[in-house]
Amino acid sequence: xxxxxxxxxxxxxxxxxxxxxxxxxxxxxxxxxxxxxxxxxxxxxxxxxxxxxxxxxxxxxxxxxxxxxxxxxxxxxxxxxxxxxxxxxxxxxxxxxxxxxxxxxxxxxxxxxxxxxxxxxxxxxxxxxxxxxxxx
Amino acid sequence: xxxxxxxxxxxxxxxxxxxxxxxxxxxxxxxxxxxxxxxxxxxxxxxxxxxxxxxxxxxxxxxxxxxxxxxxxxxxxxxxxxxxxxxxxxxxxxxxxxxxxxxxxxxxxxxxxxxxxxxxxxxxxxxxxxxxxxxxxxxxxxxxxxxxxxxxxxxxxxxxxxxxxxxxxxxxxxxxxxxxxxxxxxxxxxxxxxxxxxxxxxxxxxxxxxxxxxxxxxxxxxxxxxxxxxxxxxxxxxxxxxxxxxxxxxxxxxxxxxxxxxxxxxxxxxxxxxxxxxxxx
Numbered sequence: 001x002x003x004x005x006x007x008x009x010x011x012x013x014x015x016x017x018x019x020x021x022x023x024x025x026x027x028x029x030x031x032x033x034x035x036x037x038x039x040x041x042x043x044x045x046x047x048x049x050x051x052x053x054x055x056x057x058x059x060x061x062x063x064x065x066x067x068x069x070x071x072x073x074x075x076x077x078x079x080x081x082x083x084x085x086x087x088x089x090x091x092x093x094x095x096x097x098x099x100x101x102x103x104x105x106x107x108x109x110x111x112x113x114x115x116x117x118x119x120x121x122x123x124x125x126x127x128x129x130x131x132x133x134x135x136x
Numbered sequence: 137x138x139x140x141x142x143x144x145x146x147x148x149x150x151x152x153x154x155x156x157x158x159x160x161x162x163x164x165x166x167x168x169x170x171x172x173x174x175x176x177x178x179x180x181x182x183x184x185x186x187x188x189x190x191x192x193x194x195x196x197x198x199x200x201x202x203x204x205x206x207x208x209x210x211x212x213x214x215x216x217x218x219x220x221x222x223x224x225x226x227x228x229x230x231x232x233x234x235x236x237x238x239x240x241x242x243x244x245x246x247x248x249x250x251x252x253x254x255x256x257x258x259x260x261x262x263x264x265x266x267x268x269x270x271x272x273x274x275x276x277x278x279x280x281x282x283x284x285x286x287x288x289x290x291x292x293x294x295x296x297x298x299x300x301x302x303x304x305x306x307x308x309x310x311x312x313x314x315x316x317x318x319x320x321x322x323x324x325x326x327x328x329x330x331x332x333x334x335x336x337x338x339x340x341x342x343x344x345x346x347x348x349x350x351x352x353x354x355x356x357x358x359x360x361x362x363x364x365x366x367x368x369x370x371x372x373x374x375x376x377x378x379x380x381x382x383x384x385x386x387x388x389x390x391x392x393x394x395x396x397x398x399x400x401x402x403x404x405x406x407x408x409x410x411x412x413x414x415x416x417x
Contacts, residue, residue, distance in 0.1 A: 022172040022179075029170075029179055029207055036200030038186055045183040048170040086414035089380050093410035096384025097403045099353065103385075104392045105267045106349035110342035120350025128358060 022048065149233035150192045152225060152319070159187035160225060161315045164218050176211035181221065181246075188225045192232035202228065205239055212250035213257025215307045218314020219328060220249045225315070226322035249325055256334040264338055265306055268345040273299030275348055278355045306337075380410065 025044055032041040075082075107113040167180035182203055189202045212220060223245060231237040276298040277291045284290075310332075321328040360378060384406050391402040 019172060022170045023174065025170050026172055026175055026179055026207070029182070030204070033182075033200050033204035033207055036196030036198075036203075038189065038196075038199050038203060041203065042183065042186060045166070045170060045179065048179075049166050052169050081415070086411075089414045090407055090410045092378075092380035093384035093387075093406050094403060095356075096381040096386075097388040097399075097406045099356075099381075100385045100388030100392060101399045101403070102267075102271070102349055102352070103389065104396075106271065106345040109263075110346055111339075112343065113346040116343045116346035117350035117353070120347035121354045122350075123347075124351045124354040124358075128354070 021051075150229070151233075152188060152191055152229050154316075156187045156191050157222065157225065157315045157319060160184050160221050161218060161312060163187070164221055164311065164315065167214050167217050175207070175209050177214070177217065178206070178208050178210040181210040181217070182206040184217075184221055185224065185228070188228055192228055205242065208243070210246060210250060212254045213261065215261055215310050216253040216257045216314060216332075217250075218311060219253060219318035219332075220246055222315040222318020222320070223249060223322040223325065223328070224318075226319045245325065249329070252329055256329075256332075256338075260334050260338045260341070261307060264341045264345060265303060268341055268348065269299040269303035271345060271348045271352065272302040273297075275352055275355075278352065278359075306341075384410070 025048060028044060029041055032038075032044065107117045110116075163184040163186070164180075167177050167184060170179040170183075171177060172179075185206055186203070189199050193199045193202050206224070210220075224242060227237055227242050227245060231242075273295040277295040280291050280294060282289060282291065317331075318328065321331065360381065361374060387406050388399070388402050391405075392399060395402065
């Protein structure tokens with residue numbers, strides 16, 4: 001299956017949440033095509049589009065509510081141990097992790113990546129020096 | 137299409153109009169709504185082609201047969217699917233006009249185009265453009281000045297907006313141009329693929345991405361250096377403050393080399409370790 005590249009992997013994870021339902025829809029689509037009912041097929045497909053939007057919207061809203069609820073339950077319990085230095089330490093480690101991930105994505109993989117990253121860094125250093133801002 | 141009749145199509149018989157191709161383009165945005173493991177985008181492909189089928193075939197039986205031809209397996213990069221739709225629309229037009237085009241011939245063309253488009257589209261859109269769009273959003277957040285220091289930081293809205301704009305500035309162009317261009321260059325799929333210059337665009341975006349990362353590193357370190365040593369307490373103090381950042385960077389850099397694609401797990405593990413260590417702070 002030559003076309004089954006990484007895009008398919010992404011799609012399978014993100015879009016194919018209702019896989020079994022979509023397989024049923026595919027069988028129904030075959031029937032509708034045999035009967036020549038284009039309008040019914042379109043209705044079937046718009047139903048699938050609506051489901052995707054509904055699922056996405058539900059997840060967004062429900063995830064936000066669940067996150068806020070969890071935070072409001074957990075944070076008061078641990079408020080006494082969340083001090084400024086501790087939060088700063090965790091944040092700094094996470095920031096470092098994010099930069100390492102960014103390095104792998106943006107610099108390490110592409111050809112001549114380090115060279116272009118160095119040019120970007122140099123450009124900003126020159127701008128900062130010109131503006132009189134402190135540089136790292 | 138009427139008005140600009142492509143070469144190789146007899147003058148008589150049903151012809152596609154620009155409006156039909158526009159409808160196919162708009163429907164191609166929903167290509168993956170009924171995605172399944174067996175047929176992937178097959179149903180979406182057939183759905184997008186319905187305006188073409190309606191224009192070219194009259195009668196439920198003919199239309200049903202045409203629809204059934206496109207319900208099978210189809211999988212390519214969703215942003216680039218329009219090119220295949222355009223080529224197939226033209227083949228269907230010829231078939232409707234009586235030119236002998238076998239079903240297998242249409243299927244072969246679909247597969248022959250879908251595979252390279254998927255192979256070229258993945259590194260461009262998923263691997264390069266999407267991270268670059270995120271990077272541009274973050275850079276916007278870092279570069280834009282805070283409008284009101286006492287009010288809410290509205291830059292958090294600018295960040296996703298910039299990311300969306302960056303991604304769609306590139307992707308929408310391909311989505312909108314795909315169907316008409318595929319229709320126009322249906323006779324020469326090789327020329328069609330070459331004209332997209334996807335590999336060149338990937339290289340340009342990769343370099344922009346690396347350049348942007350260099351900019352972000354300096355901007356961030358400049359802010360960190362400034363905030364780490366407000367009272368000019370010396371290098372040792374700065375080193376102490378920046379140590380967790382450097383340790384997080386090194387741990388993730390080695391971790392990602394060992395377990396590529398496990399960024400979230402590595403970040404969570406690092407955060408947990410940091411949290412455990414922070415209880416001693």
